[in-house]
Amino acid sequence: MNYRIAVIPGDGAGPEVVAEGLKILETIAAYCKDIKFNCTYFPWNCKYYLEHGKMMDDDGIEQLSAFDAIYLGAVGSPGVPDHISSGDLLLKIRKSFDQYVNLRPVVLLKGAPCPLKQVRREDINMLFVRENSEGEYAGEGEWRNKGTPQEEARQTGVFTRKGTERIIRYAFELARERQKSLTSISKGNALKYSMVFWDSIFQEISKEYQDVQVFSLLIDAASMLMVREPQRFQIVVASNLFGDILTDLGAALAGGMGMAAGANLNPERRFPSMFEPIHGSAPDIAGQGKANPMAAIWAISQMINYFGHLDLSQTVLTAIEDVLLEGKVLTPDIGGTASTAEVGDAVVARLSHLLSLD
Secondary structure (H helix, E strand, O other): OEEEEEEEEEOOOHHHHHHHHHHHHHHHHHHOOOOEEEEEEOOOOHHHHHHHOOOOOOOHHHHHOOOOEEEEEEOOEOOEOHHHHHHHHHHHHHHHOOOOEEEEEEEOOOOOOOOOOOOOHHHOEEEEEEEOOOEEEEEEEEEEOOOOOOOEEEEEEEOOHHHHHHHHHHHHHHHHHHOOOEEEEEOOOOOOOHHHHHHHHHHHHHOOOOOOOEEEEEHHHHHHHHHHOHHHOOEEEEOHHHHHHHHHHHHHHOOOHHHOEEEEEOOOOOOOEEEEEOOOOOOOOOOOOOOOOHHHHHHHHHHHHHOOOHHHHHHHHHHHHHHHHHOOOOOHHHOOOOOHHHHHHHHHHHHHHHHHHO
């Protein structure tokens, strides 16, 4: 099997953590002779924008369509507005390739720090299914009467039956497959169109999955309960905005943003899917070797899982956990003094050992 990977290191600390993730692919290829990875690099980032006036080539989507998966580091720089850096690269890829499922695990790995006291590691084991193609991030709205006393901005959320139904059904299938409960996040008491629509479709589809235990929570109550009773959450389905917010909260519970990975999936595999750490470009520590590469490595684990190598995917996570448990080679954000590359090398060394036992 020969997998074609488009690599977009991006901005800030993105290239640093991506380099460590790619070491994992190299290690797997070295031990698994029937698996190969061909990586092609693309220089699309904010520097590229400042030089060319665009975040990616005009035919960038066409170029990326030839690959099996995309590996993204991070997007964003103080010199470029966020709505341009994200909108013209990250969101453009997600929408163009109909990557409507955003999977974000919130799992407290062995050895990872947690700010909550008296919480068992097993209590934080969630999988967020975030709608990734429309909703509050649809990019529709208007800005009227700029610079006048009558100035106003309107942001329009777009919730279609197709988009809402397919993400909720995907979440139900996951819950059934894994024999987990499913919690829907909404705000139907205040957003009487979009969220009432969401709630009605969730209730409608739930009738087809009588074997799945379901819950519906308002976003504010869910935020509180994730801190007070994280064990309540197993599979969670949410709109674009609510999923984005809650998974950042989840990252704080499960070791910090340096431990947070995300997969942007086109489940039908008509287009490539994209895998990324979700911590952003971290310009304040870029180039200092302080960025935590664990999220970028976890994203590689998600990619391997997507390719169908479930055991290999789990082995990568085990290697991460072993390094965390040992506690000798950790980046500053989780209490260590090691560099990005040193942590990556430690995970590679552990992964090599685990693969050599097979």
